[in-house]
Amino acid sequence: MQFVPRPAFDINASGAGDHGDLPEWNLTDLYESPDAPELKRDMDWLEEACASFAADYDGKLAGLDAAGMLDCVLRYEKIDMIAGRIMSFIGLRYYQITTDSERAKALSDAQDKITAYTTPLVFFSLEINRINDAALDALFAENADLARYKPIFDRMRTMRPYQLSDELEKFLHDQSTVGSAAWNRLFDETIAGLEFHIGDETRGLEATLNDLTDQNRDTRETAAREVARVFGENVKLFARVHNTLAKEKEIEDRWRGMPTPQTGRHLSNHVEPEVVQALRDAVVNAYPQLSHRYYELKRKWLGLERMEVWDRNAPLPMESERLVGWDEARETVLSAYGEFDPEMAKLAEPFFDKGWIDAAVKPGKAPGAFAHPTVADVHPYVMLNYLGKPRDVMTLAHELGHGVHQRLAAGQGELLSSTPLTLAETASVFGEMLTFRRLLKNAPTKAERKVMLAGKVEDMINTVVRQIAFYDFECKLHEARRSGELTPDDINALWMSVQGESLGPAFDFMDGYETFWAYIPHFVHSPFYVYAYAFGDGLVNALYAVYEEGGDDFQAKYFEMLKAGGSKHHKELLEPFGLDASDPSFWNKGLSMISGFIDELEAME
Template sequence: MTLPLPRPVFDANAASGGFGSLPEWDLSDLYAAPDAPEVARDMEWLKTACADFAADYEGKLATLDADALLACILRYEEIDIVAGRLMSYAGLRYYQNTMDSERAKFMADKQDKVTDFTTPLVFFSLEFNRLEESHLDGLLAANADLARYKPVFDRMRAMRPYQLSDELEKFLHDQSVVGAAAWNRLFDETMAGLTFELPGEEEPLNLEATLNLLTDPDRAKREAAARALAAVFDKHIKLFSRVHNTLAKEKEVHDRWRKMPTPQTGRHLANHVEPEVVEALRNAVVAAYPKLSHRYYRLKAKWMGLDRLQVWDRNAPLPLDAPKVVGWDEARDTVMGAYAAFAPKMAEIAQPFFDKGWIDAGVKPGKAPGAFAHPTVSTVHPYVMLNYLGKPRDVMTLAHELGHGVHQVLAAGQGELLSSTPLTLAETASVFGEMLTFRRLLDAAQTKAERKTLLAGKVEDMINTVVRQIAFYDFECKLHAARAEGELTPDDINALWMSIQAESLGDAFDFMEGYETFWAYIPHFVHSPFYVYAYAFGDGLVNALYAVYAEGTPGFQEKYFDMLSAGGSKHHKELLAPFGLDASDPTFWDKGLSMIAGFIDELEAMED
């Protein structure tokens, strides 16, 4: 059980205050306390249940009839729920304060035990994948309740060509806690402990606070923040290079043993998406760089009265922006109003997040950066983490993460194994929630300047979500290809990073000395290789989906809730078919990119 990654940090937050009463998590729906008797009880149950499962089923799956196989799947699902509940609790507590050694130890100890206890289960997917296709088809035809799990089986059996021997798979399972998981933790704790000295600040700032200054109206503060980031990243660049070298090499070794054709194959399989669909997305976005990011940033340079933009101007507020602090109550009402206007049901599902301690919004020492929504397990409910600073973009972050939460609540009805949505579709409800909120604000704009500000902010968010993430994907592809040829020095990785920056951002930019190290703080490269294209996939999909909604398609809301409720029980082709959309159509992505281009057209027209 792993925690989700924060969404891309475009507008990081500093310290809370003056935003009203910010909610905090109440984790008691998982466990009352770390030393609650239920924690020990569930750990003991998990140990016994895993051993019993292996004793009852290892070497026997091929002999089970349909009813017996269904009973086996239900037992496996129950184990998944208990393990997920334990690790969700441990992980969420840790993310509240990653610098608290007790919380770190609690999570590490639980991770060690859960890994040990679940090692006997490794046989299950391996043995299941050895079942003959005709035999499995017969079992599914004999029991409708078992057939419901076919999407789970299909995803599992997609790994058939790449699985190793039972003994090797068990070894890799056991070894994971001192492999990738250990390097991930080193990265997280290093990042959480970084401090940055800036002029005018009484105390050193953490990463979140320093990144936040890149959106400050004062250009001198933005420059100081960018240079402080570069100085500290450079100081630790050997460590970050070692983390990336090690993880990329470990992945290469695993992929080679599994005979994976490309470093990206595992991600595509996990996402249940065809490589050619991802390639079509990537190619469409790269081809659109000139009409999207290149064109927008030239406009922004003009608005700012600059011949050239520096990297610290990329997310700067526009000169016509009036600095605005949005209180928590206003943020909540804005998002909930947008949700309710789309469908009352959507607001009803979202309401408990505010009322029952399902959101942790304030910025606190040691708290993990960014934002996420974690589904925990299908028998409890999701939790949303924010770092709320009262900026307009923070309202969009709330809309985004709350969209995830609504999606996770609806998908939970599928049960533990079928509720998990592939990353490519997991961003659908979150980005759609952002779009609903944006459109509501845009419709309420009173002046041309207000409309321009909103449009520019949305375009920047879309560029960050689509253009930047595909550029990140290209960087990862280059990084893993280069590492396969040998050890990479920090300068090697820096050069790979810079090779994609000018291409994606365009000719309006100059790049300060030190910017070449900014790959170092992106958590997705460390935690989940090639994850980043899911953001672009989700944004493009939602843009096309929203166009269908805007056309007044009858029954759209009902179809939309059906799609979210499906969780991981259907392929993206099945989910999009009711809307007349098909992500495998090469022209599909152009629809979404055209929406961004249309916003830039409107901004250009405002110049006349």
């Protein structure tokens, strides 16, 4: 179970403030409580089900007929469902208060148990990959219900060239709780426990980062320097986390024979390396037309000779400091969704009414935002840290897009509902775009339109330029780690090597900014995840261009795409829209939308 937040836009503070009555999660659709008898029942069932599955099928998969293979897959899916339900409940409780020792222990204990229970299942994918293609194809041809699961078999079989012995695969599975999972927890708990001193106030990271979007430049500088101070004091620990995880990955990749550190991510995303490279190259080549050009505009608006890093997300001088209450945020997003299609608003509405959103900032709560799908027979849960800023409204639109997508894809069942990361951002970014377009259309003045356009450009730069710079940093980090241990100064230098290139000549970089890689959770939880954001943004920009061209059937095609979940490749999903992500010009089409917004901003000067 992973809870991967959207790209960080440096938001959040503490307390509900004047934002209205912010909702909290009601997790009873998973389990009533941590000591619910149903939770113990399911954990006991899981132990027995895994053992009996292994007893019935280990060493026997190649001899199954089509009906027997279908029964095997259905039993495997039920195990996956129950394990997912348990870990969703315990994990969501933990993310509500990551500093609570009882919740942390519950998460660790559950991970240990489920890892131990499911270790006997490692044989499943290994044996499937030893069956020859003709034999599997014959089974699919014989049984249509089994053939529906072919995408699952296809995904497993992409790992065939990199598969280790059964014993080694079981070992890697078994030791994961004291490997990457343990280092992930250390990172999460360290980040949650950091203390920052602003004046007489002691805060957490999110509250301090929130000051980087304050109108007052001195406030922004104070926050940036305090973040740099605390990161500097802890940089050795963060360097240890990154060194260990990168080395662990290098060892496993080497044993598997994977040609690059990125290969595993590309395989799990079902995307070709050349497609990702085309995306990366298109964005890097567009830096001068995008981020460099925009930040030079912003430098002039702010009246600065040079910008500092604490000016990157500064509000514009003409921007209102008005906060958006929760009820207004809800109405804004649901109305935007409903204008696109009433069904989309209908799918989003229960999140507000049934305890599917946890919105308030609270001590110990995980930073950022995410939408977690739980399991196919329940529903997703959305986590926010809502402070009423316009970007918070966009975050709400983004995470609800994930939630709508996950609800629609759930019809595929537990194994087929999970969407590759490259497509997982489609509905979220599309939801943001719908909300933005509605707000832009209703902007009452030219000044407000300018502020909105600038805000959208900044969000798109954060989603595309910043994430590709992150991707380049990760590529450099993992490549450098192959040659030996990296000192904090080594990692700092890699970070700075991509920052100036991506942000452009308008910026100076304060002492201490070189440590700002330390808090990005994606580098720790999901190496090379970040390009999925740029992939999703480019894909949505191209999709939205098709939508604007008209056609009564766009909504129907769009919902069918979301309903497909992980059952189809990106090429097949985009074909009805006349789009192809393997065409290099596809990415330029997406980037041209950002460039067009900057053109409009320049024309307003």
